[in-house]
Amino acid sequence: MQRSLLLAAFCLALASPAPGQDCPQLLGRWPYGPTLAVAVSGTLAAFGSGSVLLVADVSDPAAPVVIGELDLADWVGDIAVSGPYAYVAAGSRGLVVLDLSQPSIPTQVGSLDTAGIATRIAVSGNLLYVVGSSLGLVVVDISTPTNPIEVGSCAAGEEPADVAVLGDHAYVADSSFGLRVVDVSIATNPHEVGSAATTGEAWGVAVSTNYAYLACDASGLQVFDVSVPSSPSPVGLYDTPGYALGVAVSGGYAYVADFELGLRVVDVSNPASPTEVGSCDTPGHAWGLVLSAAHAYVADEHGGLRVVDTSTPANPFEVGSHETAGPAVAVAVSRVHAYVADRFAGLRVIDFSSPSGPLEVGFSSTPEFAEAVAVSGIHAFVANGDSGLRVFDISTPGSPSEIGSCDTPGLARGVAISGDLAYVADGYSGLRIVDVSTPSIPTEIGWIDTPGYARGVAVKGIHALVADGDSGLRIVDVSTPSSPSAIGSCDTPGSAWDVAVSSDCAYVADGGGGLRVIDVSNPSNPVETGFHDGFTSFDVAFLGGLAYAADYPDGVRVFDVSDPWLPVEVGFAETPGTPWGLTVTGSHVLVADDLMGLAIFDNCQGGLFADGFESGDTSAWSATVP
DSSP: OHHHHHHHHHHHHHHSOOOOTTOSOEEEEEOOOOBOOEEEETTEEEEEETTEEEEEEOSSTTSOEEEEEEEOSSOOOEEEEETTEEEEEOBTTOEEEEEOSSTTSOEEEEEEOOSSOBOEEEEETTEEEEEETTTEEEEEEOSSTTSOEEEEEEOOSSSOOEEEEETTEEEEEOBTTOEEEEEOSSTTOOEEEEEEOOSSOBOEEEEETTEEEEEOBTTOEEEEEOSSTTSOEEEEEEOOSSOBOEEEEETTEEEEEOBTTOEEEEEOSSTTSOEEEEEEOOSSOBOEEEEETTEEEEEOBTTOEEEEEOSSTTSOEEEEEEOOOOOEEEEEEETTEEEEEETTTEEEEEEOSSTTSOEEEEEEEOSSOOOEEEEETTEEEEEOBTTOEEEEEOSSTTSOEEEEEEOOSSOBOEEEEETTEEEEEOBTTOEEEEEOSSTTSOEEEEEEOOSSOBOEEEEETTEEEEEOBTTOEEEEEOSSTTSOEEEEEEOOSSOBOEEEEOSSEEEEEOBTTOEEEEEOSSTTSOEEEEEEOSSEEEEEEEETTEEEEEEETTEEEEEEOSSTTSOEEEEEEEOSSOOOEEEEOSSEEEEEOBTTOEEEEEOSOSOSOSSSTTTTOOTTOOOOOO
16 A cells, blocks of 8 residues: 555656755846835935845936946845945845945945844944844944944834934834834943833834934824933824825924825924925835935835925925836746736836846836736736726837726736636626737626625636635636626635636635635536645746745745645745745746845756655655555
């Protein structure tokens, strides 16, 4: 019996090659993404775009010109510039030090592993202060910038999100836990001496003289009297119309990065009665800002860098900008080109003929959120939220152009193409079927409501499989496209986000339910056969006996599903950002990595055995029993 089982396992291994544990391997990245941080020194601005630090000449604030860049391989969370050096809070990489003395060639000259996620920093003299939710407050000696040395640390609350320093004290915005005041007079012994609750979650902090100013999310700007650091007390509040994430103070005014509602200017000359006097909307989401020479430089997420003239605080107005990419959330492939759905911008075309050095070669905007993309022939089809389905001519990949559209009643979240038909997962409006035989005039010809929230769709023959949120997997007969009919369903424990299909199995990215494997050989009675949970997944792809799942927020997981009753994880790779979408080709796995663009991996289809058979290593072999 045992011998028979071993033979069966051997046959399964031959039928579906299992990758080694070092797979998938990262081959290259297109690393650009949203702008979350900015710093200015003289005529130079340093700001992030995904994991890339960009250096721009802002001698003319109306025309910022990028003159240098460096990929840091993790997200640019915050930047401080002192002298010729830029100090970057670079996520899991900790603190990174760059020499900007030649701004066209920024060069890494030092780093410090902070043993946690570095999110925000402040510099005072020869000391740098870095905070993060997993590391508290860390004090770093930067008297030798090429060799930063940790000299002290303390918890500084529960979820420290930002830090500002004045004199002997560091002021920490502690997210939902308010304001923390830390005595840093002895760098080797920082210790908390005071705290105060805020009315909202504290994400940003600035300090001036006897007052601390906190950006408190939905509660706006809150002012604290810190003349006695051990007893900070609230004295004023102004509820901004958006979500206050960052703040800077100068000349009796607080400048607030207010997320969707841009820059707000608040008169704080009377701290007990802060009053808004001016505002300037921005096209993206204002995350943070710095002030320099009568200008505010705003880190505007997908809006990139925005430069606002603040010489008259009551009338701030934008004078210059440099746009960056937004969050990459989905990807489709045709030959050597990847078509990336940039949620807030549109369709980006990336040439990955050299996987180690992918390049953006084309772009076309969309009117709403680009949620998903599919490619067929010379056309790309984008599920565009409120704007339904958009059709692009990609016959020249470097110049994609929209040629047609079909509005849908819901929010277009997913799209699949089969022949001359596009199948759109349309949120609460179910499945919509669109005739795209004339791509310039896509026309809806059929639809069916689904009980849940249609997010993803795949097509197999005469059946459409819909990932329907809390209603799991729904199977629709589309043999008559004008009159689709529901014929089967399989509930899942999580919330179904996407689905991929092979001959007789569907693979569902089930949100918190992980990966679910469902037998659809009888479409009217789909049955779950196996699963792998313990992670959150928003997208899934299938190729050659392997299922690839986007593991939010960690990376890519690869499962051998040759036995649908027992999916086995055989590979994992971290991604530097947050993987939302992925696709697999004959050689590669491409991951839309939210904050940090597109990551390209090998697809684990190379070797036959994971146990060393090919190399002659027998250490992992199981014993045979007659």
